[in-house]
Amino acid sequence: RAVMVTGHVGYSDVSLLPRDWNQVWLCISSAALQDSRWLRELAVHLPHAVFVSFLPGLRDRELIHAQLCGQKLLTGLITFIAWQAPLPAEQVEKGEGIRYWLPPLTPALFEEGLEESAALLKRGGMWARTRRSLAGQMALGSSLLLCTIAALELSNWSFRDFRASPDTVLAAKAAREAMAIASAHHNTSPGMFPWMARSFWLRSGIFLSTYIVPFDIEAYLRFHFQKVGKQTELALSTWMMEAKNKGLSYREIEKLHRRLIVMRRDTDVHPTTLPDKDVW
Numbered sequence: 001r002a003v004m005v006t007g008h009v010g011y012s013d014v015s016l017l018p019r020d021w022n023q024v025w026l027c028i029s030s031a032a033l034q035d036s037r038w039l040r041e042l043a044v045h046l047p048h049a050v051f052v053s054f055l056p057g058l059r060d061r062e063l064i065h066a067q068l069c070g071q072k073l074l075t076g077l078i079t080f081i082a083w084q085a086p087l088p089a090e091q092v093e094k095g096e097g098i099r100y101w102l103p104p105l106t107p108a109l110f111e112e113g114l115e116e117s118a119a120l121l122k123r124g125g126m127w128a129r130t131r132r133s134l135a136g137q138m139a140l141g142s143s144l145l146l147c148t149i150a151a152l153e154l155s156n157w158s159f160r161d162f163r164a165s166p167d168t169v170l171a172a173k174a175a176r177e178a179m180a181i182a183s184a185h186h187n188t189s190p191g192m193f194p195w196m197a198r199s200f201w202l203r204s205g206i207f208l209s210t211y212i213v214p215f216d217i218e219a220y221l222r223f224h225f226q227k228v229g230k231q232t233e234l235a236l237s238t239w240m241m242e243a244k245n246k247g248l249s250y251r252e253i254e255k256l257h258r259r260l261i262v263m264r265r266d267t268d269v270h271p272t273t274l275p276d277k278d279v280w
Helices: 037-045 060-067 115-123 135-154 159-164 167-186 199-212 217-227 229-246 251-266
Strands: 003-005 023-026 050-053 073-077 081-085 097-101 108-111 128-131
Touching: 037 060, 050 060, 060 073, 073 135, 081 217, 108 115, 115 128, 135 159, 135 167, 135 199, 135 217, 135 229, 135 251, 159 167, 159 199, 167 199, 167 229, 167 251, 199 217, 217 229, 229 251
Parallel strands: 023 050, 050 073, 108 128
Antiparallel strands: 003 097, 073 108, 081 097
16 A cells, blocks of 8 residues: 655755765656766765665766765665655545555665664565665666657557557667666676567567556656656656767667657757755
């Protein structure tokens, strides 16, 4: 089931933050790093904190690391879903707030060095565990997810249209190219990920999600990925740039990127980014 949470504390001025924070978790759109002066201000204010990146971009860790002041940077992988409720047409009993869902058999993953954080989450009822390295796994998973999201946007966020669209084939091919690029970037094996990047599995996953997920997943994906639309475009661009540098194929990614840009231009869509960088 999906759970509602209300109430939060926010800061709009870095100087107001307590200086004794142990960790800073960066759960923002990759596009928020394009102007990362805010991150340097945060790093200067919290010189002893460990920074944890949950960002999906291929080069996000490098961009974050460049703004830190010698702090340790580790990786976390988000495996749950949370959203600002209510979504359009969503009925909630407690009014506005944050709803979240913890999928079964899907622990939150953290890089080694964050054992205490994983233990705290487990004490709170969230399954969590640590692994030696997560950057490669995150890059491979993001390849599949964001190529699928780009194709879903081309179908105007309609699951029915997506399953009937030839863009599922394009998304699968682009995802396999992105996985090859990510594997080369992180010097790691793609494992079973390319096997999952097939149009059959993309269509099947979208179809089954409507029966497995206990809320309107179609409405959620539209809401969330419209909000971080620049991140999707940025991911495609970054894969193409990295492929050029390494002499790898990116033809299908380029097709997907071009179609997305044209669609957004023709429908006058202007993606926005999350305002997380202005509220702490």
